[in-house]
Amino acid sequence: EKGGFEYFMLKEIHEQSKTISDCMRGRMNAEEGWIHLGGLEEFSNKLLDAQRFIIAGCGTSWHAGLIGEYLFEDLARIPVEVEYASELRYRNPIISEKDVVIALSQSGETADTLAALELAKSKGAMIYGIVNSVGSSIARLTDAGSYIHAGPEIGVASTKAFTGQVTLLSMMALSLARKRGTISQTYFLQLLHELSYIPAKVERVLKNENKIKFIASEIKDSANALYLGRGYNFPVALEGALKLKEISYIHAEGYPAAEMKHGPIALIDEHMPVIVIATNRSAYDKIVSNIQEVKARNGYVIAIVTEGDETISQMADSVIEIPDTEEPLTPLLSVIPLQLLSYHIALMRGCNVDQPRNLAKSVTVE
Numbered sequence: 001e002k003g004g005f006e007y008f009m010l011k012e013i014h015e016q017s018k019t020i021s022d023c024m025r026g027r028m029n030a031e032e033g034w035i036h037l038g039g040l041e042e043f044s045n046k047l048l049d050a051q052r053f054i055i056a057g058c059g060t061s062w063h064a065g066l067i068g069e070y071l072f073e074d075l076a077r078i079p080v081e082v083e084y085a086s087e088l089r090y091r092n093p094i095i096s097e098k099d100v101v102i103a104l105s106q107s108g109e110t111a112d113t114l115a116a117l118e119l120a121k122s123k124g125a126m127i128y129g130i131v132n133s134v135g136s137s138i139a140r141l142t143d144a145g146s147y148i149h150a151g152p153e154i155g156v157a158s159t160k161a162f163t164g165q166v167t168l169l170s171m172m173a174l175s176l177a178r179k180r181g182t183i184s185q186t187y188f189l190q191l192l193h194e195l196s197y198i199p200a201k202v203e204r205v206l207k208n209e210n211k212i213k214f215i216a217s218e219i220k221d222s223a224n225a226l227y228l229g230r231g232y233n234f235p236v237a238l239e240g241a242l243k244l245k246e247i248s249y250i251h252a253e254g255y256p257a258a259e260m261k262h263g264p265i266a267l268i269d270e271h272m273p274v275i276v277i278a279t280n281r282s283a284y285d286k287i288v289s290n291i292q293e294v295k296a297r298n299g300y301v302i303a304i305v306t307e308g309d310e311t312i313s314q315m316a317d318s319v320i321e322i323p324d325t326e327e328p329l330t331p332l333l334s335v336i337p338l339q340l341l342s343y344h345i346a347l348m349r350g351c352n353v354d355q356p357r358n359l360a361k362s363v364t365v366e
């Protein structure tokens with residue numbers, strides 16, 4: 001059932017090329033230039049008229065939601081707020097029938113997410129679900145939605161569900177952007193083509209596993225780790241840190257790279273591995289200077305770079321290359337080395353990768 005892999009998590013990491021394809025299947029065609037998400041088409045007026053989207057989720061699903069915020073605002077120009085479901089449900093939020101609440105959940109059974117949706121529903125908002133488990137409680141509560149079709153995810157650490165959620169959010173943002181006329185036909189087609197190349201590029205990222213294993217062996221005894229990213233890759237930094245802490249029990253934090261100078265830089269010394277996602281074209285020089293700041297304090301820099309990058313490759317202690325893609329789609333590739341890195345570190349530390357201590361796959365209690 002683990003398909004020859006030692007743990008479900010590793011199997012699920014390796015499945016991602018297929019699960020991303022499954023998520024796109026029948027819903028888009030780059031050659032013909034269309035995207036069609038059943039749930040969205042049916043309620044497209046409601047979505048297009050929304051005064052804002054509120055994205056709710058927990059843990060990894062909340063991280064995917066943050067990428068959704070960047071996608072919807074950047075491409076479709078729809079105002080978005082992303083909320084931890086547990087906060088949304090208890091903080092007397094302002095929600096009305098003009099809002100659309102998008103729920104993200106792998107299991108569809110997370111108690112806090114479910115309760116937040118019940119609250120939003122009672123205030124008249126439309127609820128759109130992006131869920132993996134078919135027929136789950138959250139899927140049943142929503143007015144409309146799209147399944148991510150990742151198949152059962154057994155490892156407690158979410159991997160293929162995250163890339164499925166981000167794929168779905170990318171398709172949704174592109175579809176809404178096209179309908180709203182907020183991106184050109186040329187850019188729309190370019191992104192659509194790039195999206196269709198993602199599964200093959202994921203395969204290429206997975207080929208770096210031996211190198212990632214080596215890097216894992218270099219940092220496996222660290223007490224802490226820092227993950228930095230900017231723009232679309234900031235939520236990926238948060239996700240990388242969560243993956244590491246939950247399965248290897250190493251304390252890790254994710255930060256927007258530019259926030260380093262507002263505090264976390266004080267932590268950096270030769271014992272601190274700093275994992276920098278450095279693929280953004282738009283802020284390349286800024287990332288280079290962030291890396292210089294870390295190196296000046298003897299931090300150990302592991303950089304995720306675009307294939308062929310020379311500048312950062314010379315500065316960093318280790319680099320992991322990923323194929324080039326359009327910036328809004330980079331999280332689908334940049335998260336994969338971080339999943340593998342946590343997996344191998346946890347394995348080397350003798351941890352139970354699939355069932356980390358104190359954690360459950362579905363958090364059905366608050």
Ligand code: M6R
Pocket residue numbers: 057058059060061104105106107108109110113156157158159242243246361362363
């Ligand atoms: O099933 P859900 O997506 O609603 O679960 C949300 C979180 O509990 C979940 O993502 C959790 O953070 C994972 N263990 C992260 O790997």
